[in-house]
């Protein structure tokens with residue numbers, strides 16, 4: 001039921017005057033393929049052509065707009081020289097200069113004795129004022145003029161600024177008047193104008209220093225965020241409305257597990273588990289995200305939840321993003337499972353042939369209660385007898401579609417529990433995962449010490465090797481991390497290999513090497529040597545980032561720490577401090593050339609705090625949403641005008657507003673509701689509109 005007046009906005013940009021297929025492609029690359037993409041395209045700045053002096057008073061180097069008369073032409077005396085046009089006004093002379101002008105172009109636009117208005121950057125040559133290639137040459141007698149201001153929009157190679165600005169102008173002409181969807185009192189309170197006025201202001205950044213444009217952007221950003229929040233809440237309501245299944249166990253396996261655990265669950269673990277239990281036991285389908293720092297004890301919470309499913313007669317699966325993590329989870333979980341008599345299998349890409357067939361058989365027949373695996377779990381030939389709960393570890397490393405694929409394996413509605421050790425800043429959580437319920441484990445299991453964290457210039461690397469020597473003498477293990485920003489970067493590979501060789505020369509064969517370009521089996525073998533203690537120093541790239549658990553490791557040295565992101569540093573640091581001994585994290589940074597301000601800020605934050613939730617917020621502030629989420633996922637946040645780093649207040653307000661709207665007007669039937677439907681269309685939440693229609 002898309003309102004017809006909006007149709008022109010959803011037409012391809014080629015529907016605009018003067019935009020053929022070639023330009024449409026370029027605009028598509030720079031901004032988007034449809035007219036609406038241009039309407040919501042905020043200018044990045046503007047060109048000011050309002051300086052209109054006489055020739056004599058015009059200042060060199062400035063952008064000037066002049067009214068001139070044409071005196072005479074001087075075609076190039078020989079090849080390589082420009083075509084010069086002598087012009088004047090009452091105050092003095094000026095030359096207009098054209099290099100490699102084509103045919104009769106110059107005399108045609110500047111006929112002798114004609115008056116013209118021109119605009120360009122004023123220069124001088126041999127003591128004469130001149131403008132090379134004026135940006136504008138117009139004829140005031142024909143009513144033509146030079147605009148006082150020209151907006152600058154994001155461009156791409158081959159796309160001219162003027163063409164783009166014109167396309168946006170044409171797009172704006174198609175914007176209809178719409179009924180207001182925001183509360184009048186709310187608009188007033190913020191000093192915001194109506195939608196169409198705000199759009200006009202967004203595209204007029206030159207009006208009083210840009211402040212009104214920023215106010216307009218915030219108003220439009222609020223529209224966008226409200227659409228985003230309404231969509232997510234609708235999706236969540238819908239999910240919850242879906243029948244899940246009641247999986248209520250009798251507590252027998254859980255009790256058995258409790259009995260063999262050498263420690264009690266922390267309060268946060270208990271709270272998270274209670275929230276999960278309520279979901280599993282209810283008829284609603286669970287879609288819950290469990291956030292907690294590395295080492296906060298998410299795994300045991302997940303296992304408890306899985307046992308509930310098993311008690312109720314169903315199966316449960318845990319999916320990890322990498323082979324090594326899947327194996328590690330399997331090792332941990334099967335240790336517990338053996339003791340309490342629960343069957344469990346492992347399925348990764350490496351299980352092949354007969355072994356794989358047996359595993360698949362056990363899963364399909366229901367002979368195994370639990371399954372741990374990688375994305376191999378959603379291969380074509382995998383079937384479960386009765387999957388009741390899917391746990392997805394490090395869920396941000398799976399795409400939305402992969403998560404969905406595992407859930408579909410259940411056939412029946414499957415409860416899902418996603419886990420992440422990369423806490424998501426609240427603003428991102430709301431805009432990206434607003435359709436999930438969230439549990440948090442903030443407190444760490446007792447007895448963990450703070451990891452002593454220091455930043456040391458790379459010049460002092462020799463001292464680090466001495467510290468490594470002392471730690472080895474105490475029987476401890478050491479991680480030595482080298483950056484591998486790009487897995488195919490040769491220099492990064494050379495650096496990690498060279499470090500391995502240097503350390504091997506000094507410490508002998510207790511050094512192991514693991515990086516992303518090694519074969520999986522080879523890499524796993526290296527990590528296994530380190531885990532077992534056969535190797536005592538592990539030189540590695542970020543392949544050890546997530547989940548690897550070696551309690552004997554007490555020192556982590558991170559070379560070129562300035563090249564790592566905050567969350568990455570935090571994750572890496574979490575590799576140590578997992579045992580009883582005091583642990584250290586050394587951030588070796590290159591200080592020549594000096595650190596950039598953000599790199600310095602990152603190192604300061606990581607030294608000051610070990611609270612993953614705070615680090616996530618700082619990461620967002622320092623790097624921006626795209627970097628925090630990685631490019632793939634930032635595409636999941638379909639926001640054009642809202643800025644996740646700075647519009648927090650708007651995000652919270654939009655969340656509250658969306659809640660109120662849905663509470664008062666579930667199917668958006670009121671007058672405001674109708675207007676909000678339009679808003680949802682505008683921001684292309686087709687999904688939301690579909691939910692409204694069917695819901």
Ligand code: ADP
Pocket residue numbers: 263264265266269292293294295296297298299300421445446547549
């Ligand atoms: P995460 O998956 O959140 O990174 P893990 O589940 O791997 O953390 O837990 C880290 C370590 O802490 C494990 O060795 C685990 O056995 C231990 N652990 C978990 N919960 C507790 C607790 N309540 N008290 C003491 N140790 C715990």
Ligand code: MG
Pocket residue numbers: 298299547
């Ligand atoms: Mg874990």
